[in-house]
Amino acid sequence: MPDVDVLVVGAGPGGCIAAREAARAAPELAVLLIERDPAVGVPVRCAEGVGDAGLREFADPTDASWVSRRISRVIFIAPDDTEVPVAERDVGWILDRSRFDACLAAEAAASGAVVRTGVAASGMDRVGERWAVTLQGPGTGGREETVRARVVIGADGVETMVGRWAGLDTRVPARDMESCAQDLLAGIAFDPDAIYLQFSDRDAPGGYAWLFPKGLGVANVGLGVVALRARGRTARQYLDAWIARRYPAGTRLGTTVGGVIVHPTVRRAFTDGVLLVGDAAHMVNPLSGGGIVNAMKSGRLAGRAAAAAIRAGDISAARLASYQRDWMTLLGDDHLKYYAIKRALERCDDEFFNALARTVNRIAPAKRTLGRIFAHALVRHPQLLAVAARFFV
Ligand SMILES: Cc1cc2nc3c(=O)[nH]c(=O)nc-3n(C[C@H](O)[C@H](O)[C@H](O)COP(=O)(O)OP(=O)(O)OC[C@H]3O[C@@H](n4cnc5c(N)ncnc54)[C@H](O)[C@@H]3O)c2cc1C
Structure with a gap:
């Protein structure tokens, strides 16, 4: 395994865009994108909703194979089940993330990055001017490999280890960690052009419940709860109760669980030769819990910042600090406001x-x-x- 210039850990939307943008910005650099799962995009742990404008900065949804549904309405549901339809606009899209993430990874590859699946980073140490990162998994043929990278981009999601290995503080206060459960339900009645959001302490304490259409009669139905406020019950138990009340005739085609960090951006998403993007750096909208577009926006900044720093021969924390400043200007400062509103x-x-x-x-x-x-x-x-x-x- 030759040394690389940029190693991106994690092929979610943040990592794929980071790899794509680094490779595009500096085609002479060796960019490696690794994903611990055997296939990019699966399993899906997401309700898959994105706003129209944010998505279009990165990909055109018109007739795309990775779109499940176009959404033109939002319907809020009060705790007493009163529905509040919001004025119609070009609201957004429900993706098929198994295809969407794979498509982004393919674009990274087409831009010059090497993509390897079934390969997990399992540790890293600073060795001179580079990070020596240990790789393991079926994609390495069972052998342990070490790759030395000038810049490591940690796009490894909510459970990020890259940040911790690099000495960055990515801890999340318990009150800002939502546990989510979601089912893919078929055979239920809803407006297929609308997403539904129910805010209610009874149904989803600390979070909210959602229905995001995937097709006619088929939808991602889920909710998030903050454990500290959940009165000893799990997200799964809350979801079972919500489905029993609102969609009792539904057939469960699939189920998933996952965490959402509803906390503002970490204070430092950079250090010598390291940048964190997306969920790994808490770059999720703390009000909505949406993080797909945010991950891509931070990935774009990080990929370009890494490429420029390597070209300039300076990958120090002082140089990479501009990444954090750019992110805070772009969205991070807004997230501080959304966080205050959430509280x-x-x-x-x-x-x-x-x-x-x-x-x-x-x-x-x-x-x-x-x-x-x-x-x-x-x-x-x-x-x-x-x-x-x-x-x-
Ligand atoms: C139930 C649920 C519903 C959600 N619904 C929405 C929604 O509707 N809209 C929205 O915008 N956001 C939603 N989110 C949030 C959204 O999924 C994330 O914000 C988004 O995926 C973040 O992208 P990312 O690239 O930062 O991380 P991820 O998409 O989590 O990607 C990280 C990748 O890194 C890989 N990885 C981890 N560790 C390693 C390692 N050591 N080595 C190699 N690879 C590694 C993982 O396998 C993963 O593929 C939801 C989240 C949950 C849990």
């Missing part, structure tokens, strides 16, 4: 959301935008006003 919303009880749904439903459907809903919430809940005043006024 304020945690203090609102189910009765607040029921009352909000009733007043918002008095607004004409065509005028029922997210901004107007938020304005109503502000009027009803002064503590949200304090948060808004701090950040938006």
Whole structure:
């Protein structure tokens, strides 16, 4: 195994885009993308929803094989099951991530990166100007390999080890870790052009429950809960109860569990020769828990920053600090605001959301935008006003 310039650990959306962008920015560099699972994109641990504008920065969804559904509506559900349809706009897409991630990995390869599956990083040490990274797994033929990289991009998701190996603090406070459970349900009734989100302490304490259509009568149905607030019950138990109440006739075609970090970006997502992207650096929207587009945006910044640093012959932490600054300007600072709103919303009880749904439903459907809903919430809940005043006024 020859030494490489950039080693990207993890072929989720963040890692694939990081590898693609590094290879495109500096074609003379050796870029290696490794994925511990035998195939990129599976198993899917995601509800697969993305906004239209963010997605289009990276890939064109028109007639793409990796699209499951185009979504044009959002329907909020209050704890008492009152539905609040939000005004129609070009909302977004439900992906087929098994295909989407694979497609991004193929683009990384087409751009010049080497992609290896069934290969896990199992440790790394600083040796001179490089990181010596140990690789293991079926993709190495059962042998342990060591690859020396100038820059390691840790795109290894919520359970990141790259950050820890590099001495970065990626710990998550328990109150900001959501445990999620999701079923692929068939044979249920819903509007196939809409996503449904139910905020309710009874159904999903600390998080929310969702239905994201995959096709006619088939949907990702799941929820996230914060263990500290879950009264001793698991996300699985909450999901079983939610499905029994709302979709009792559904047939379960698949099931998954996973964690979502609803915490702002880590203070340092960089050190000498290391950058962290996506979930590994807590770059998820703390309000929505969405992280696919964020992972790609941070991957793009990281891939380009790594390529530029290597070309300049300076891969020091001082040089790579610009990556963190660029990320905070792009989205990280917004996430701090969303996080403050999330914390304020945690203090609102189910009765607040029921009352909000009733007043918002008095607004004409065509005028029922997210901004107007938020304005109503502000009027009803002064503590949200304090948060808004701090950040938006
Ligand atoms: C139930 C659930 C529902 C979600 N729904 C949505 C949604 O609808 N929309 C949205 O935007 N976000 C959603 N998310 C969040 C979203 O899945 C993540 O934010 C996104 O996948 C982050 O991308 P990433 O590239 O940072 O990490 P990941 O997609 O997690 O990719 C990390 C990759 O690294 C690999 N890896 C890990 N360790 C190693 C190692 N040591 N060596 C090699 N490879 C390694 C993993 O196998 C994995 O493939 C959801 C998450 C969950 C759990």
